[in-house]
Structure formats: C-alpha cells, structure tokens
Amino acid sequence: MTVSTATTSPTPRLPAAALDVSSIRADFPILASMVNGKPLVYLDNAATTQKPRVVIEAVRRFLAEENANVHRGVHYLSERASIAFDAVRGQARAFLNAPAEHEVIFVRGTTEAINLVAQSYGRSVLRPGDEILLTTMEHHSNIVPWQLIAGQTGAVVRAVPITDAGDVDLEAYRGMLGPKTKIVGVVHISNALGTINPVAEMTRLAHDAGAIVLVDGAQAAPHLPIDVQALGCDFYACSGHKIFGPTGVGLLWGRTELLERMPPWQGGGDMIHTVSFAGTTFAPLPAKFEAGTPAIAEVIGLGAALGYLRQLDFASVQAYEHELLAHATEQVRAVPGIRLVGTARNKAGVLSFTLEGVHAHDLGTILDSEGVAVRAGHHCAQPVMERFGLQATARASFAFYNTFDEVDALVRGLHRAREVFA
C-alpha cells in the first residue's frame, strides 16, 4: 500500500483547549466496540449520537425501579415517575435558555416539532397566497411539513438560494422577504453541509417583514450553546437522540403568546382540562400539546444526557470540535479526487464530500470494512444535492468524543477506496 498521510502536514495533536477526550470516550461504552475486526470509528453523529453510560443507566433504572405512567396515579411509583419526568422540562428550559418552562413541549423529535408548528400555527394563520420561506439547505423535515400545510391552506413554499460555498444567499433572502411572508423556516446548522446559518440576523430581518421564524436546531444542539432568547426566534426544535439522549423524544420551544393562541394539534389524554360531549376545554401549556402518554423513559434518558452535557466545559468542547473539523477538512481535502461539498466559513460538525470515480455508497461500504461509519446518500436533503449537481455525498460527522486518530483512519479508508477503484 502506498498510502502516506505524511505528505500533508499534520496538525498538532494536542488541542489548545483542555478537553479530556479519552476520559469522555470511556463514558460511551459503544465506542470501545470492534466492527469488521477493526476498532469502531463512529463518524455518523449527524444521523444519531452515541449514548453515555449515564443515559443508558438512567433509562434502565427508570424501567427497572420507577416505571409508572405520569400525571395520573396517586400511587408511589406514579408520583416518583411524574417528579422525575417534570424535572427534565426544567433542564430542557435551561439547555435552550428559554424564558419559561411551560414553553418547552416534549415531542417525538425535530420532525414532529416542525409538523406541530406547521399544522397548528400554520393552519391557523396561513391564507391563500401567503408565503413560507425556507432555505435550499433545509432537511426534508423542514420542507415537507410546510408543503403539506401549504397544500391545505393555499400558501406557497419558496426556497432561498444558497451559494457555491453553501451559505444562505442573504441578499436573495432580503429580496424574498415581504408582506406575504408569514413563516420563515431555517436550519441552524445544515446536516448536509455543516453551514452555521446567521439565524439571529435572519430572524431580525424576518421580524422586520412581519414573519415568525422557526429554527431547526437538530444539528446545532450538539455543537453550539443554544440560546433562544439571544437568537430571537419564535420556535426552536431539536432531537434528544442527536444530543446523546434516546430516540423518540425531542424538544419544541415556542413563545408563550404564540403557543397560547395555537389550537391543539393532537387530541387525547393529558392535554385536556375537562371533557364532555358538549365540549372540551384544553389544558394549559405545555400539556395542551402533549396528548397521550409521553415517551417517559426517553424523557428521563434525555434528562441524563442534558445533565451530562452540563458538566462538560462547553467552550472547550467547541474549541476541540473546531480543531477536529479543521484537521479533518485539511486531511480529507488532500486526498486526490476529493471534492468537498459545503465550504462555508462558519461550519460545525460535518464534512461532506465526493471521491472521483467512487460512488458514495461504495465508499461507505469500503470505509465500513475499515470500521469507519459514515453516512452515504442524499442526507434527507435532496434539494441540496440538486443544488450541487450531485446524487449523493459521503458525510463524516463529528462529536466531541471523536479523535484526530479517527480522522486519520477515515483518510486511510479513502486511500483504500481509491485503490479498490483504481
């Protein structure tokens, strides 16, 4: 094998920020696994993150020792479960820096959060000809719910173009905002490109035009400190499983005045005040939007994940991730035949690329044989692929537990793929 990574100057191995990555890695049992006879190199964090032991243990302990339905029974277990469940809402409020706890709604994930806003807020305000402004780099989950409600209300979905580097074209955005714009939906960090969007500025412009703003924070939540008040947005959505918690639970934050005006989305238990066949009155926030038995164990697990994140020094995490991504970008770019997709100045967590002569899926399979897990495909962002004239890319996405050595394993895998397809 003629692979040599020494041809590109290696970046210093010691990150300036003192993040103890090896002790962090020890918190995540799965990271010690072997895949295809090789140590697992998990670079698919934008799809889902791995879980620290405290999360796994919290879910196990809840199911083994505290399991009961919440907000119903008067018995011991139900009371314990309700207290534990409700406490997580407080943690989530702090995580988002939301003004009030009742503004945090537990949902199934980012997708459900956006569907909720589209179906409840969208349905009550949208009139024929109104416009929903999205960006070309949205994930399908921030496109399709709006298309559905547009179809039901006669509103129109428009997409703000993006530049070759993968930034939102802010000039075009300004020009597209207008009196017809009722809702702006924008992704905080693009899952396909890694671009960090200027959400605060975009929100200000949208508010000037009289539109409200929903931010899809699925990818931002693990990489940036989230502060909905500083962003100034009206809705913020994220998923528990992308912030080291379980699948099946996510957060929707919304402004009280909007949430109170919005009709319930789903009906059922827990979201009512009184029910009779003559009419039903609804529970106050947040219960109004939480029909049925929630994902209790998952919420408990999310609480453990938020607790885990809280004890990390997030400034060090960000500094480390920044250096890791810079190293990965430099190393991957140096492989002959590589085209990076998404080269915005402000990026986090994601390195998307194609390798000449090797389809992304073949690349994914070859990397997997080396123990390296990446995503290959359209990343549920087909308009992005179309924008760059691509069918698919390979995507390495990082978390704070990834190492510089793992980036090198990725690069070795890329050289191997070139050999196979030579």
Added chain:
Amino acid sequence: MSRDLDELYQSVILDHNKSPRNFHELPPPARHADGHNPLCGDRLTVWVDTDGDTVREVAFLGNGCAISKASASLMTAAVKGKSRAEAIALADEFQKLVTGRLEGAAERKALGKLQALGGVSEFPIRVKCASLAWHTLKAALANAPEPVSTE
C-alpha cells in the same frame, strides 16, 4: 482488503462499473421503465426491445453505485436472446443469489457471469442496489406505466 470486500468488488464488477455494456437508449418501439431507489437516490432507465416473445436487446442508462451499475450492465448481456418467461425466471434466480437463498452449486453455475454479484448477499443493505435494474427490467417487460421503486 478484507475477504468480504474482495467478494463484493470483484474485478468483473469494477470493470462493468467503469465500462458499462449496453449503456445507451434504445429507439422505439423498444419499451422502457424507470427504476428508483429512494433510499439512496439511484435512478436508472431500462429499455427492452422484444421480437415476439424473444428479448432482442436490452440497454440502460442511469446513475448509481458500482453494484447497481455493474448489475444492470451484466443483466443486459444475460437476458439478451431469452424468452420473456426465461428473463423473468432469471430475475428471480438473481434475486435469490443476492439475498443468499440460492440452493445448489448447479443453480449458481446457471447464473454464469451474474455469479460475480453473489458477494452482495454478505452486505444486506446493498441488495437493493443489485436488484434495482432487475425490478426495472420486469416493469419494462410488463409495460408498467409507473416507475418502479425498491421501497
């Protein structure tokens, strides 16, 4: 390279990926069908020109991974000259090969060059890549109006 990967990316597959055979359209009255794998975005079109019950010519165009392209390319050569029923039977045998359900060595051998795709059975998520062309061929033979999807 690990053994499995050797099995998957045999030289015949790499060759057909690089230089796909019958990689063009066929003029009418040849029929065609579109195939789509929504999971990965692979798309291809298969043309079939029949003479009575005989498949006179098959061609394809499209974008996809090495497995889907090589599978389509090998398919065009394999079904040429077969009767419609034989082509469909071959598609079924091929499906067994890539899902690891082919019984004996004789059946394996009957697949000829298509055996090169046997390694796919070790990679369950790649089975759809290999099957797409064959599903599309069946649709073209049946003159199905809707695009085929692997989902």
